[in-house]
Amino acid sequence: MVGLPNISTAVSRIVATTQNGLEVIRMGGLETGTEPAPFTIVETEKMFRLRRYFPDDPGDNAPHIILIPPMMVSANVYDVTEQNGAVSVLHRYGIIPWVVDFGSPDHEVGGMERTLTDHVVAISRVVDLVRRVVGHDVHLAGYSQGGMFAYQTAAYRRAEGLASIITYGSPVDITAAMPLGIPANLVVPGVEFLGDRFFSNVWVPSWLARTGFQLADPVKTARSRIDFLRRLHDRDALLPREDQRRFIEQEGWVAWSGPAVAELLRQFVVHNRMVSGGFVIDGEVVSMTDITCPVLAFVGETDDIGQPVAVRGIQRAAPDADVYETPVPAGHFGLVVGSTAGRLSWPTTAEWILWRDGRGPKPQTTAPMDASAATGSGISWANRLTYGVGQVAGAGTAVSKELIDAVSSIQRTATAVASESVRTVPRLLRLGQIQPSTRISLGKLMSENERRTPHNELFLFENRVLTHEQVNTRIDYVVAGLISCGIRPGEHIGVLMHTRPSALVVVAALSRLGAVAVILASGDDLPEMLKLSDTHSIITDPTHLDVASAASDRVLVLGGGSPDARVIERADGERVVDMEQIDPESVRMPVWYRRDPGLAGDLAFILFTKTQGRIAKWAITNHRFAMSAFGAAAAAGLSNRDTVYCLPPLHHASGLLTTLGATVVGRSRIALSNGIDPETFAFEVRHYGVTVVSYTWSMLADILRGETFDPAQLSTVRLFMGSGLSTGLWTEIDDVLPKARILEFFATADGSTILANVDGTKVGSMGRALPETNSVRIAAYDPETEQLLVDGDTGFIREADVGEVGMLVAHAAQRFGSNGLVLRDVFRPHDRWEVAGSLFRADADGDLWFVGSSQNVIRTAHGIAYPVPIQQALSQVAAVDQVAVYGVGEPGTQVAVAVISLRAGSSSVTPTALRVGLGELSSDERPDLIWVVDEMPRSESFRVITSGFVAAGIPKPGARVWYRDGEGRYRRYTAKAAKSVDWSSRTPHAAAQAPE
Structure with missing residues (x-):
C-alpha cells in the first residue's frame, strides 16, 4: 500500500504531461490567459503601422517614447509579458509608448525590396508624426538593430526633435567585437561577399532569422528546450515564462528584406561607418557625429550579439553627445524581455526619461559611459559564468575562441599579406601587362567600376x-x-x-x-x-x-x-x-x-610646372597616368572601404594622378572639400568618414596648427598621402596622430618617375620606385658644369656613390614614347634612360632623398647649396611655419637666401635655434642669409611662391635678417654688416665680425 501514492503521482504526472503536450502541439503553446496591452493604429503607411499604446490615456503633458523593433523581430517584442513588458512598465511610470510596426516584409506589398534607407526615413517620418500630435520632443528607443535604426535616424535628422536616444544591446563599433568573439578579419571578407552577391538578390524568411538567433547560443537553446520538456507536467511553473518562450521559439520572428540586409552589412559591418561616419541615407551623407542629444545605452554583460565593446562604440562615434550607460546582467534577449528587463531595463528607461524631462532624479544604475571600457575584444568569460551561462557553453566557446585565436595568431602576418595581395598584385600585374595598343584610360577605368558596382557611392560633396x-x-x-x-x-x-x-x-x-x-x-x-x-x-x-x-x-x-x-x-x-x-x-x-x-601610348593630359619664373609643359600619356594611378593605389592599399578626402587642386600632379587616379583604381569613395580651413576640415573628415587624406605641400599646416585642432576628430584617418610635405610638418603629424601613416610620393609631372616612401619610417625620404613602374638610378652629376660624369674606365655614365648627390634617371621602356630627354648607352650598351632634371642622393639602404631641381641649384662663391635640405632642416625649428630657399645673383657668386615665416603665437626666433636646426648641414651648405617675413604667399596647391622674393634681390638690412659669418654663426644683418660682406668672395671683413 505504500507504493500507491507514488503510482498515483506518476500517473497524474504522465496525464498532465500528455495534456499539456497535446495543447502545445495543437495550439503552439500553453494558454496563459494574459492579454496584450491595449493599442490603436494611429497611422498606416507603406513602410509601417504606428501603434499608440493605452489609447484611453490622453497623456496630457506626459513624456512620449517611440520604440523601434529590429528588422527580424516582431513589434510585439515590447509587449511579450503582461507585467514585465516594456509598454506596460513604461505606462506605469506615466510615459506614453508608441511602437513602430514594420510588419512582416514577406506579407507586405514591396516588402522584400525594402532598403535600409526606407526604414530610417520611415522612422524619421514617425518622429515628425508623433511630435505634431504631442507638441514637444520625443524619446527614441530601439532594441538591437532597432537601436541602430534609432542612432541612424538621429544622425539623419541632426537630432532634431529628439529629447534623447535609448538603445538596448545595439552595436556601433561592430568590428571591434563580432558576435561570439570571432575575429573581424575572418568575418568581414565573407560578410562583404554575402552582402554584394547573396543578400542583395534574396530575402531571409522568418524561420531562418529565428534559427540564426538560436544558433548564436545553441547550448542555451537546447538547455531551454530540455528544461521545458522536463517541466511539461508542471503547468504552474511553465506559465510565467510561456509567453516569452513562445515569442522566442515561434511568434517573434519576421522575414528580412534582402536589400536592407545587404546595405546594413556593407555600410556597418564591412565599412563600419557607424564609427567612421560617411554612411548614406536617402542620398545624403550622414555621420554619427551629427548626434547631439543625450544617449543612454543598455549594455548586456553577457550579450554575445551586441557585445559590450561594440555597444560602447557610441561614445567615440558621437563625441558631441552626452552618453550614459546602464549595465545589465543579461544576454541579448534578456535586455528587453523577461524578469531582468522588467526589474531593471524598463524601470531605468522610465527613470531616465523622467530625469531628462526634469521630472525626477537620475537613475541610480545609470552613469556616464567610461571611455576606458570601450576597448578590448569582447565580453569577459568571467561575466558569462557569473551571470548563468552554462559551464558547457562557456567551456565549449572558450575552446573555440582559443582555437580561433591560435589560428589568428599563427596566420596574422600571412593574412595581412594575403589581404594586401588581393588588392595590389592584380593591379601591379595589370600595369606590367600594358602594351602601347592596350586600351587604358581614366574613362575606361570608370566604366569598369560602373560595371562592377553601379550602386556604390563614388563622389561625396556638399552632403550629396x-x-x-x-x-x-x-x-x-x-x-x-x-x-x-x-x-x-x-x-x-x-x-x-x-x-x-x-x-x-x-x-x-x-x-x-x-x-x-x-x-x-x-x-x-x-x-x-x-x-x-x-x-x-x-x-x-x-x-x-x-x-x-x-x-x-x-x-x-x-x-x-x-x-x-x-x-x-x-x-x-x-x-x-x-x-x-x-x-x-x-x-x-x-x-x-x-x-x-x-590607348596606352595616346596623349591623355597636359599639366604645367613653373620653375624660376618659366612655364614648362608636361605631357602625360594614358600609360603614365595608369602607372601613377595603379602604383599609388597599390602603395596606399586603397580599396572600396576607403573614403579619400581630395584636397589638392586638379592642376597639380598629386590631384590628378595620385589622388583621382589612385582613388578610381582603388574603387574608393572620393570626398571633395568645400574649403581648406580647420573647421571645415574637421567637420568633413568626421561627416564623410574619411580614411585617407590627400595633400600637397603645406596644405595641412594651417589645420594641424590651428587653435581649435583636436586630434580625436581625425580618429578615422589611417593614411595621409601626397607630395611636398616638409619634415617639420611630417614629424608633427607623427606625434599627434601616431596611428595614421604618411605616404609621401615623388612623381615627375609627366609620370616618368614615381617614388614613394611606403613605410614612412624615414621622415623626409622619397623612398623608392614603386613596383612595375619605371626603375630609377642616380647618375653621377657635376652641378658646376651641369654634366653627367663618365667613368674613365668604361666610358659609361658612373652611378653615384652612397650619399653622393646625382641626377635621377628613369628607365625608358622601348615600347613607350618619352617626353623628356632620353639618353642611350648610359650604364650599359643599348639601354635607355630618361632624365627628369631632379637631383637626389641615396642612403645605404637604397632609399632616395630629394635635394632639389637641377635648375634650382644655388652656386655660391663657397660652393654648392641645395635648397631642399635647407628647407627641410629649417622646417623642424619649433617657431618656423613656412620656408623657401632661393639664390640671388649670377651663378658662382649667388647668395643663398632662406625666407621663413613664423607660426602663430611666435614673435621671434633666435639665431641659436636656426643654427641648431641647420646642424646636420655643413657650414657651406647652409644659407648665407635668413630673412624672417610676416607672410609668405602660397599657390593654390599651397606651395610657397618665391618669385616676389627673388625679384627683390638680397634683403635689406634689418632686425629680422641674419647673415652667416665666416665661422658659421648667424649674426644680425645690419647696415654696417651689409657694407662689410663681400658676397663675391663670401668673406666678411673684420668690421662685421662683432656680434650684434
Missing part, C-alpha cells in the same frame, strides 16, 4: 552622394554635349575649374571621348599655358568664366548647379556656350564615336 552609375551617366551626357560643340578625339581642350564633381566629370568625359584634357590654373600664366599646349577652347565653371573668356575666344561653361544669370546673359552659342542647356538625349552621336578609345 553620387554613385558610379550616376557619375558615368553624367559623363556620357557631357560627352554628348562636347560632341555637339564640335569637340573631336585628339583635340586639346583646356579645363579651368575648381575641384568639384563637375570638374572630375569633365576630365573623365574628355578621356572617354579621346580628347586631351589640358589642366589649367588661373593666373597671369594662363595665356602662355594655352599657347604652349596649342589649346583654343576652355571648359570652365561659372566662377572662372571671366578669366577664361579673357584668355580664350571659345569657352564652354559647365557646372554650378542651378542656372547662373551670368552664364545665361553671356552665352551666345559661339564664344560662350552654356553646356547645361544642351539636351544630351537630342544629340546624334556620330559614326566615328567610340566609347573610351584611349
